[in-house]
Amino acid sequence: MAYKFNPFTGKLDIAGGGGGAGTVTSITAGTGLTGGTITTSGTISVNPVYSLEIHVSKDGNDTTGDGTLLNPVLTITKALTLVGAGKNTVIVHPGGYTESPTVTSTNTTIATSELTGANTLLTGTLTLNAAARVSGLKMSNLTITGSGNTYISNCTVDTRVIKSGTNYVEIINSELQCTAGVQITGAGSVSIVGNKCWAVAVSNAAANVLIKDCFQVISPSVTVGGLQFDGCAIFAAAPTTNAVTASAGTNITLANSFVLNSAGTNVERVSLGGNYSILNLVYDKANSTFTGTNLNAVDYFSVINAEKIGVNTVADATVGLKLDSTGVKFNDGTIQTTASGGGTVTSVTGTSPIASSGGATPAISIADAVADGTTKGAAAFTASDFNATSGVVSIDYTNGQAASGSTKGFLTSTDWTTFNNKINGSTNIWIPASAWIPRTTTGCGVDSRELATNLTNYDELLFDPATNEFAQALTILPNNYNNSTITGRFYWTSSTGTGAVVWGLQGRAYADAVSLDQAFGTAQTVTDTLITTNSMHVTSATSAITIAGTPAANQPILFQIYRDAAAGGDTLAVDARLLGIEIVFN
Numbered sequence: 265m266a267y268k269f270n271p272f273t274g275k276l277d278i279a280g281g282g283g284g285a286g287t288v289t290s291i292t293a294g295t296g297l298t299g300g301t302i303t304t305s306g307t308i309s310v311n312p313v314y315s316l317e318i319h320v321s322k323d324g325n326d327t328t329g330d331g332t333l334l335n336p337v338l339t340i341t342k343a344l345t346l347v348g349a350g351k352n353t354v355i356v357h358p359g360g361y362t363e364s365p366t367v368t369s370t371n372t373t374i375a376t377s378e379l380t381g382a383n384t385l386l387t388g389t390l391t392l393n394a395a396a397r398v399s400g401l402k403m404s405n406l407t408i409t410g411s412g413n414t415y416i417s418n419c420t421v422d423t424r425v426i427k428s429g430t431n432y433v434e435i436i437n438s439e440l441q442c443t444a445g446v447q448i449t450g451a452g453s454v455s456i457v458g459n460k461c462w463a464v465a466v467s468n469a470a471a472n473v474l475i476k477d478c479f480q481v482i483s484p485s486v487t488v489g490g491l492q493f494d495g496c497a498i499f500a501a502a503p504t505t506n507a508v509t510a511s512a513g514t515n516i517t518l519a520n521s522f523v524l525n526s527a528g529t530n531v532e533r534v535s536l537g538g539n540y541s542i543l544n545l546v547y548d549k550a551n552s553t554f555t556g557t558n559l560n561a562v563d564y565f566s567v568i569n570a571e572k573i574g575v576n577t578v579a580d581a582t583v584g585l586k587l588d589s590t591g592v593k594f595n596d597g598t599i600q601t602t603a604s605g606g607g608t609v610t611s612v613t614g615t616s617p618i619a620s621s622g623g624a625t626p627a628i629s630i631a632d633a634v635a636d637g638t639t640k641g642a643a644a645f646t647a648s649d650f651n652a653t654s655g656v657v658s659i660d661y662t663n664g665q666a667a668s669g670s671t672k673g674f675l676t677s678t679d680w681t682t683f684n685n686k687i688n689g690s691t692n693i694w695i696p697a698s699a700w701i702p703r704t705t706t707g708c709g710v711d712s713r714e715l716a717t718n719l720t721n722y723d724e725l726l727f728d729p730a731t732n733e734f735a736q737a738l739t740i741l742p743n744n745y746n747n748s749t750i751t752g753r754f755y756w757t758s759s760t761g762t763g764a765v766v767w768g769l770q771g772r773a774y775a776d777a778v779s780l781d782q783a784f785g786t787a788q789t790v791t792d793t794l795i796t797t798n799s800m801h802v803t804s805a806t807s808a809i810t811i812a813g814t815p816a817a818n819q820p821i822l823f824q825i826y827r828d829a830a831a832g833g834d835t836l837a838v839d840a841r842l843l844g845i846e847i848v849f850n
Contacts, residue, residue, distance in 0.1 A: 321357040355375055374397070390403050390407070392406075396412065427454060433455070434455045436457050439459050452472075454471065475493050476494045478495075487514065505526075506532075537553075711723075727839060735825055740818065747815040753804070753805050767827060767842075770784040770809065773811050773820070784822075825842070
C-alpha cells in the first residue's frame with residue numbers, strides 16, 4: 265500500500281499498489297502530525313499541527329488557544345507572546361484585527377495565509393522593535409525601531425510609516441499610500457522597491473534612502489541625509505509646487521524618472537539645495553530651483569555621444585547630414601566643420617531692421633528704428649566714435665545732443681549741478697516720545713493715554729510747569745547728513761490750561777573711544793502757544809543748533825530736550841505733553 269498525506273483534507277490517503285493489498289497495523293505520527301483512527305482501507309484521519317507556526321484567526325481564543333492550526337489564538341499580540349523555542353512564524357488568517365502589536369523577539373516572521381493580504385487588516389500600529397519579516401498584511405500604521413534588519417513585502421500601509429531605528433529596512437512591492445507620509449527619522453539604509461510611496465520625508469543626516477521602480481511617489485523631501493530615485497514616477501502634491509524638495513547640505517540623485525504635476529498631465533519643477541545628481545530625468549527644468557552643487561555635469565542631453573552619426577558617402581541634396589573623413593557636412597557637402605575643405609556662400613538674407621540686397625556679395629544695411637521696450641533700435645556712428653587702436657566704440661559727448669524739456673539727450677554740467685542740489689537738500693528724521701528716556705535727575709514724566717471718542721492712543725512725555733525737566737535720545741543720523749548744524753521742531757499738546765510753552769533742544773556727537781560723560785552743545789529754544797486742548801501743536805523750527813563734539817559719518821548723537829519752565833515766555837500752568845521731535849538737517 266501507498267500512503268500520502270492530503271493537506272487540503274487533513275487526511276492520509278491509502279491507495280493499493282504492487283498488485284496486492286496489505287494491512288495497516290500501526291502508524292507513527294511524525295513532526296507536525298498527531299495520530300488518528302487506523303483502518304485497513306480508505307483514509308486515516310490525522311490532525312496537522314505545524315508545530316513551528318503560531319496561527320491567529322478570528323475564530324481563535326487567546327485564553328484556550330495554543331496557536332496551532334486547529335486551536336489558534338485570537339490576536340496578533342497574543343501570538344507574539346508565544347514566539348520562542350524555535351517557533352518564530354506567526355500566520356495571520358483573513359479578518360479584521362483591531363490592536364497595536366509589538367515585535368520584540370529577533371527574527372520574527374508575520375505572514376498572512378493569502379498572497380497579498382487584501383482580506384487581512386490590522387487597524388492599529390504594528391511596531392517592529394527587533395529584526396523581523398512581515399508579508400501580506402494590510403495595516404493602518406507601521407513603526408520600525410531598534411537595530412535589527414527588517415524586511416517588508418506585499419503589504420499595504422494606509423496612514424503612516426515611521427522608521428526611527430538605526431537598522432536596515434527593505435520594503436518590496438508594498439503600497440505605502442500613507443496619508444500622513446513615510447517618515448525616515450532614524451539612521452541607516454532604507455530600500456523601497458516597487459508600488460507606491462507617498463510623502464516620504466528624510467530627516468536624519470545618517471539616513472540613506474533608495475526609492476526604485478515605484479509608479480507613484482508623491483512629494484518626497486529630504487532635509488538632512490541622502491535620497492535616491494531610480495525608475496520612478498514622481499508627482500507634486502499640488503499644482504505648480506515643487507514635486508521634489510532637497511534642503512542645503514543633503515545629497516539627492518534623480519535618475520531615469522519622470523517628475524509630474526499633481527494631475528499627471530505635465531512635467532513639474534524641483535527645488536534642490538544640497539548636492540544633487542540628475543541623469544535621464546524628465547522634469548520642468550525652466551521653473552526649477554537649484555541652489556546646491558551639481559555633482560553630475562550631464563543633467564540634460566545637450567550632446568550626442570556615438571561612434572557613427574548617419575554615415576553616408578553619397579553627396580546629394582537628399583542627405584540632411586553627412587559624415588566622412590573630412591568632417592560633418594550638410595546637404596551637398598559644401599559646408600563642413602573642419603579646415604581641410606572650403607565652401608561658397610550663395611545668398612544672404614536679413615530680417616528688419618537688417619536688410620540685404622541678396623546674392624553672394626550683398627550690400628547689408630540697417631534701417632532706422634526707435635529703441636523701446638519691444639523694438640531694437642539702430643545705432644549710427646561717426647569716425648570720431650571709434651578708437652583705431654583698441655577698436656572700442658565711444659560716445660561723442662562733445663558733439664552729442666543735449667537734453668531739454670522736449671528733447672532726449674545728454675545732461676549738461678548745469679543739469680548735473682541742479683540734479684545734485686536736489687539730492688543734497690534738507691531732510692528729516694522723526695524721534696517719537698516713546699524713544700526718549702527721561703533723565704534720572706529732573707527727568708520728565710511718561711504717560712500713555714487713550715482719547716475717549718475714537719480711542720486713539722498716544723505715548724507722551726510730561727513736562728512740569730514749575731521745574732525745568734529733561735529727556736534724552738541717542739541716534740545716528742542718515743548717511744546724507746553733512747555733519748553741520750541741525751534744527752528741531754516740537755509736536756505737543758496739553759489736556760487742560762492756556763498759555764505758551766518754551767521748548768529747548770541741544771546735542772552732542774561721540775567718536776570712537778571718546779568718554780560718554782561730555783557736555784552738550786548750546787541749546788536753542790522755540791516758543792509755542794496752546795490753541796486747543798488735546799489738539800496737535802507744531803512749533804516753528806528752532807534756530808540752527810551746533811552739535812558739540814565733531815560730528816562725522818556713523819557717529820551717534822545724544823539729543824537732549826527740555827521745557828524751559830523758568831523762562832518768562834513759558835506761561836502754561838499745567839504739564840505740557842510732548843508727542844515727538846522732528847530733527848531737520850542737510
